[in-house]
Amino acid sequence: MKAKVHVTLKNGVLDPQGKAVQHALDGLGFDGIDDVRQGKFIELELSETDADVARARVTDMCEKLLANTVIENYAIEIADA
Amino acid sequence: MKAKVHVTLKNGVLDPQGKAVQHALDGLGFDGIDDVRQGKFIELELSETDADVARARVTDMCEKLLANTVIENYAIEIADA
Numbered sequence: 709m710k711a712k713v714h715v716t717l718k719n720g721v722l723d724p725q726g727k728a729v730q731h732a733l734d735g736l737g738f739d740g741i742d743d744v745r746q747g748k749f750i751e752l753e754l755s756e757t758d759a760d761v762a763r764a765r766v767t768d769m770c771e772k773l774l775a776n777t778v779i780e781n782y783a784i785e786i787a788d789a
Numbered sequence: 790m791k792a793k794v795h796v797t798l799k800n801g802v803l804d805p806q807g808k809a810v811q812h813a814l815d816g817l818g819f820d821g822i823d824d825v826r827q828g829k830f831i832e833l834e835l836s837e838t839d840a841d842v843a844r845a846r847v848t849d850m851c852e853k854l855l856a857n858t859v860i861e862n863y864a865i866e867i868a869d870a
Contacts, residue, residue, distance in 0.1 A: 714830055729831065732854055738846065743834035749795055750810065755825035765819065773813055 709754045711766045714774045716747035729770040759786045779786060790835045791845045793866040795857045797828035831855060840867045 717723050723745050731767040752769075753761040756762040766784050798804050804826050811825040833850075837843040847865050856863040 716830065716832070726831075729855070733850055736850075736853055738850055740836040741833060741835055742833075745832045747828040747830040747832070749797065749828040750807075751797070751824075751828070752822060752824045754798055755821040755823055769814055769817075769819055774810070 709756055709759065709762050710756060710787045711752040711762060712787065713750040713752065713766060713770060714747060714783045715750065715770070715780050716744060716782075718779055718781055721779045733747050747780075748774075753762055759788075790837055790840065790843050791868045792819075792833040792835060792843060793868065794831040794847060794851060795828060795864045796831065796851070796861050797863075798826060799860055799862055801856055802860045828861075840869075841848065843867050 717726075726744040726746045727774050729746060730741055733741055733744070750766070752766065754762050754765070756765065763784060770782040770784065771777060795797060800809075805826070807827045810827060811822055814822055833845040833847065835843050835846070844865060844867050850855070851863040851865065853859060
């Protein structure tokens with residue numbers, strides 16, 4: 709079973725990495741970019757076969773390691789593989 | 790208009806960051822994890838209003854800056870905002 713996790717900075721949290729990307733794009737001549745936010749995308753391959761159990765375990769992983777819940781949000785998608 | 794870009798390592802390319810996450814999860818007692826791959830997730834806020842034009846521009850950004858196409862794949866989603 710495959711799990712996809714998006715970890716993104718919460719609104720209002722400064723994103724220097726996103727700003728750096730935005731400035732680099734500006735420097736390459738791409739205009740009309742109002743904002744860039746950069747997050748993480750984590751794909752997990754689990755041996756678990758029950759989708760509900762898998763989601764609960766991945767939520768636990770996010771809370772304990774994958775996301776810093778003070779400043780980051782996470783979203784989990786579970787996909788049959 | 791919002792664009793979401795996923796940048797992921799191509800299959801077969803070693804992912805030390807993913808392996809580090811996998812080992813850390815193992816160390817926390819999460820077993821049954823067969824593989825972890827970590828990629829980037831970039832959200833762009835564009836002033837462009839035409840979805841086709843926006844997609845073409847973001848593709849250009851991926852080729853020139855956001856992805857290293859030798860080792861990385863990218864996927865673009867355009868969403869009305």
